[in-house]
Amino acid sequence: MKTVIGIDLGTSTTEAAIYRNGIVEMILNLEEEIITPSAIGIDDKGKWVVGKRAMSQLILSPQNTAIEVKRKIGTDSRISIGGKNYTPVELSAKLLEYVRTYASEYLGEDIRNAVISVPAYFNETQRQETIEAGTKAGFKVERILNEPTAAALSYGLAHMDEESHILVYDLGGGTFDVTLLEMFGGVLEVKASAGDNQLGGKDFDEAIMNSLIKDFQKKHGVDLRQQRQAMVKLKEEAEQCKKTLSKEDSYRILIPAIAKVGGHPVELDTTITRKDFEALVRPLVERTHKPIDVVLSDSGITANKLDRIILVGGSTRMPMIAADIEAYLGKAPDSAVNPDYAVSEGAAIQAAIIAGLIDPSEGLVMTDVNPYSLGVQCIKDGNPDYFSVIIPRNVTIPASKTQRYYTNYPGQTEVEVGIYQGESSTASRNHFLGDFHLSEIPANYSEVESIDITFSYNLNGMLDVTATVVSTGKNAKLSINMQNQENGPEIPDEEEEAHVSYSNWKDSPISGDYRAVIRRAERILKRLDEDDDERDEIESLLNDLKAAIANEDADEADDLEDDLVDLLESLED
Amino acid sequence: MQTCFEILGVSPSATQKELKRAYFSQVRIHSPEKDPDAFKKIRAAYEQATQALEMDLPVFPSSDNPKELEYEKSLQFALEKRDFENYYPQLNRSCQLFPQNQLFQYHKCRMMRARKTNAIRIAEKLVKQDPENRHYKMELALCYITQGWDKRAETLCNKIVEGGVRNTEFLKGYVPFLKAHNDYERIYTILYKLISENECQNAGYLSELTDLALDLIVAAAELDDKSRQEAAAGALTDFIQNNLNLLGEKPLVGICQKLTKKISEVSPDHRQFVRDTLYDLQNLSKDRTENRQVASIVDSDKLDKIRNDKRLPRCAEILYRAYVLNPAYHPNAVKMDARLCGIMEREKLLACRPILKKEYPIFHERIVTFLRAISTKEKAEKLKAELLSKYEDYEASYFPERKRYFYELYPDEKPEWMDDEDEDEYDYFDDDDDDDFSLDELLRRLFGRKGFGGFPF
Known part of the structure; x- marks a missing residue:
């Protein structure tokens, strides 16, 4: 049986743990400490240093040291150390190499297998790059595990007989995740996950x-x-x-x-x-509310049904976090797990499950979900950039789902399937994963030939896509993994579409509510003399109102409208 | 092959908790780690079974025959797309090719019923094949109702609802049937149970339930029983609040509009309860714009009430319109007209001030300044003179209809700077546009259908 360790690769700190002899043990690094700062640098002798040694040189030679590399993973950024540019993957690999070294020393054997944690809200690219970093460091990455799920595992192993709804609130150094799970019959089921990758x-x-x-x-x-x-x-x-x-x-x-x-x-x-x-x-604290709302509504569990709220991540030590949670959810969080170690402990438990040390029929079983909707770009009602969801978000994985599509114009013999991940209804606003061609479709009238597209999403976030022409059975496949991916756009926007501002307020969808008031104000403006005081006031209110309408900011527009109406009323009485 | 219930090892009449337990114990045996393919099947079965249980839907086993399976898949896609009409020929073919397949027969029955074709024979056959199947009985009952076989429908439905029913398609056919027979008692009992005990999270189901919830209000209104009306109103508010985020964009606006329409379905003496429920729906939403839209629907309905309230003078209606119903959208000319009317009916208006204060507080608040301004005869005369002096001024430049009328009569007076704005957005009285516009017609419109007998100036 191979030895598999669990690693919490965090934005500010990194820890590793191992499950043995029935308990989880934290692994000490070469400085005899559990916590390794996530810092990488080159010392004055030109050698790579990691952890505490790198942090200590941060003040004196910041141009030779890098911290918070996790924030850049999955993007095109490069980080400069000692005058050379490195990718986030290369630097994270150095950190993981250090972990491999110290874990091997601690356990007295060459460690080659690991489970690495990622924020639940990491997208495909970020997950794949984390795997790549692990591979570069000499690991076989057995699994990428979501951090809140890991924390819940750490909790769950000690409370297997419970039947409860658990909310994990994970505010780490760089990311925020919220996951709602249910513990039932010895199974830990993730029901929904959401977060903010730029909040920590x-x-x-x-x-x-x-x-x-x-x-x-x-x-x-x-x-x-x-x-x-x-x-x-x-x-x-x-x-x-x-x-x-x-x-x-x-x-x-x-x-x-x-x-x-x-x-x-x-x-x-x-x-x-x-x-x-x-x-x-x-x-910042209020930004945590939206993912909480998403998770509650997607899972169908209301705040009063939550049995436990678990805090994970060093940032949850701030008293205002616990206070805000209690105010927002009506329930106080508890410190059932160690906020710094819970994730690596959970990773170690998952590692043990994979290594066969914990038998599912006796021990804990866990199911997880995909946090982002997965789908294809297609044409709907004349819109060529419509995102059609095939696997919705927060579906238990592994999962396979199929949707049926039709050819768009007469005589069409091939389709291009563009695969995206995200929540916007406009495909191109989501995160692009890959595309491929399906050809030799029998030429026919439009919307007669049907094409079934099947998505299979596995536990490691690997997506297999198959497109089949129903009438002939001919198909084409694509597996989304590192080789086929574009290192492209940043983390996708949240559900709402990105903020659009119209150049002409009349084009804005909310303009209808305000047209009458604006006309009335404009009429009055025409009647006023050039040097009337009110003229300036009306004009400025009017301009602000038009700007608010152009920004689709209905709340702002309402307030301005009220002010404008009051002003106009007072003029006419 | 098995139905989803069989895969999980439970009976179709299991409770949600039993289903959950069965699912989780299966998951322990076929965990996603060890056996991903088996897990996927179990999970898919669990999702289907949960949905069938929550929404009271029929389940069918999937076929072993791959060709038949293809047809079944096609049917599923067509059902998801709600592409019934286009799918009908394919469905007929499926039924011909696989006459034993109950899934095809069931949906064929539904489609025929939707086209008002007599499908009783098919439904009876299904019930005969599987007498325990509630959903086949429901389908048969709906066929009876559609074809007007009332007696049989009644007997069968009584049996069906004994065990409780949550299938919205059935209820949507049954409730109108009960209404036609004035059995509001039964409507109330069934719908109250349904709405108050709802646990489902499916958005489509919830929107169907919303319509049924409004039927509940109508039934409660007809029953004229205070305690039950209170219970119904409470159930509706709870239902909306619990599911606000799943009911779509600005759901309250749609609900209020539907409820307003339902008022006319209720017998005239029992409408007040529906109105009260409508008023209570204000401020349920967190969205300010939505609340305003709801408020304006409610206000429009209140306008009806004011118009029909015999205790109030006729000017109350136009004052309400001018001061409460979106005052920003009514130019001052309307307010002025309203005030002039108010001055004319001064005594009556001041006399019913306590009624206004008690029963129409927002309205009262808005016109309080005006009421003060006409509290004595001298003040009123002064105000009247002021308004009249402005009248000529406003007439031409303000009020679009008047402006149009004026410049139609005197085209040479039209100044160059006056642009030809598009007037079609202007929704003054929500009345149809009338092309021959005379001043009398205008005044008649201003003062309502009862007419004012000519403008005194």
């Missing part, structure tokens, strides 16, 4: 930093963003500030000689209270 503890640090940079700019007229050294120091202090404010009520940030102003070194000395901090980050 780092954003809270940045909120503090932005506030400090703004104040500094006001006070000294210097933009700290231009100075790399200053930024590194600021970041460190901001992070420390955030962490301390979880326990204390205020924190003094003191950075002597942060920058030069007019030739003299100037210090940054300011105190931030917990109240200040909470006000600064309030918008």
Whole structure:
């Protein structure tokens, strides 16, 4: 039986664990510690350093060190270290190589198999690149496991006889995931998953930093963003500030000689209270509400039916997070799992299941879901860019589903199948996965020949697509994996379509509600003299209203309309 | 091959919990790790069985014969696309090729019934083949109803509803049948149970249930029983609130519009309850725009009420229109006309002020300044003179219909800067546009159908 370890490859920290002798054990790194900072760099001797050693050189040589590489995985970005550019995959591979080294040393054997965790809301590209990083590091990646599911596994193993609905709230360094699971009959079933790939503890640090940079700019007229050294120091202090404010009520940030102003070194000395901090980050916390709503409505479970809310990720240590959850869901979260270790523990449990150490008929069984809808681009009602969903989001995987499509014009003999992942009804706004051709369709009238497209999605997020001409049985296939993928667009937008602004307010779909008021105002404007005071006021309100309509911002438009009506009323009485 | 229930090892009359248990114990044996293909089958069976249970749908075993399976698949796709009409010839062929296949026979029966063709023979055959199958009985009952065999329909339906029924297709055929026989008691009992105990999350099912929920309100209205009406209203509000996010875009607007139409289906003496339910639907939504649209539907209905309220003077209607019903969209000319009418009926208006304050608080709030301005005879005369002096001014430049009338009569007076705007968006009274527009006609419209006997100025 091979030894498989579980790895939590996080934005700020990395941990590894192993299941043996019936329990989960955290693996110590070469510095005898459980937590390895996710930092990679090149030291002054030109050697690669990872973890604590890399973090320690961050302040002195930031151009030779990289942190939060996970935030860039799945994108085209390159990170510069020591003057050379590296891909996020290459750097993550270095980190995983370090893990392989220390795990092998700790366990006394050459470790070649691992289960690596990813945020539940990672898209295909991000997942495939994580696998690639693992492979580059010398691992066979047995499974990519969703982080909240891993945390739930860690919880579930100890509570197998429960029948409950569990919400996992995972606010990590760079990503936010929410997963709703049901524990029933020894099976842990993920019902729905959602998240925000650009929301994490780092954003809270940045909120503090932005506030400090703004104040500094006001006070000294210097933009700290231009100075790399200053930024590194600021970041460190901001992070420390955030962490301390979880326990204390205020924190003094003191950075002597942060920058030069007019030739003299100037210090940054300011105190931030917990109240200040909470006000600064309030918008970030509110961003967590939408994925929670999605997960509740997709699973059909209302907040009052939740039995347990589990917090995962270091950022959940902030008291305002627990307070916000209690306010929003009407239930307090509990600390049933260790927020720093739960994910790697869960990964280790999954690793043990794969290695055969935990028999499903006696131990825990888990089912997971796909967080993004999968479908194809097709023509519907004249719209050539329609996204037709074949496997909707939050469907239990592995899953296979088929949809039937028709040829679009008479005599059509081939189709191009474009495969996308995402929630927008416009295909091109979603994340592109791949495409292929199906030809030799019998020429016929339009909408007579039917083509069945089958999607098979497996546990590792591998998607197999088959398109079959129903009348002849001829088919074409495509497997979406690294080779066939484009390293392309960023993380897809959420359900709502990207914000569109119309150049002419009259084109906006919401303009109908406001036309009468606008006409009335314009008529009155014509009657007023050039130098009437009210004229300016009406004009500016009118312009703002038109702009709000062009932005499809109905709430703003309503408010402006009320103001305008009041103004017009007072004029006419 | 087996039906989804057989794959999971439960009977079709199992509860949701039993189904869940069966599914999970199967999953433990064929976990997605060890046996992905078997798991997929089990999962698909579980999803189908859950849906069938929640929405009270029939299930059929899939065929072993690959050719037959192809036809079954085609039928499934056509059903998903709701492409019935086009699919009919294919369905006939399927029935001919595979006469034993109950799936085909069942849907053929449905399609024939939809075309009002007599499908009783097919339905009776199905019931004979499988006497325990509730859904075949439902189909037969619907055929009886469609063909007007009332007595048989009644007997059969009584048997069906004994065990409880949640199939919306059946209910949509049965409820009108009961209505035609004035059996509101039964409608109420069945629908109340259905709406208040709903646990399903399927959007299509929920939207059908919404229509049935409105029928529940109608039934409660006809029954004229306070406690049951309260229960029904409560069930409706709970239903909407629990499912707001699944009912589509701005669902409350659609619901209110439908409910408004239903008012006319209720006998005149029992309409107040439906109205009250409609008013309670305001502010249920989190979306401000939706609430406004709902409010405007409710307001339009209130206008009816005001128009029919004998205690109020006739000017109340036009005042309501001008001040409450989307005041932004009515130019000041209308407000002015309304105020002039109010001045004319001053005494009556002031006399029913307490009624307004109590029963139409929003309306009262809006016209309170005006009421103050006409509280004494002197003030009223002053206001009247003011308004009349502005009247000539407004007449030509403000009110589009008047403007059109004026410039039609005096085309030389039309200044160059006046653009030919498109007037068709202007929805003043929601009345049909009338081409021959005279001032009298205009005044008649302003003061409602009862007429005012000429404008006194």
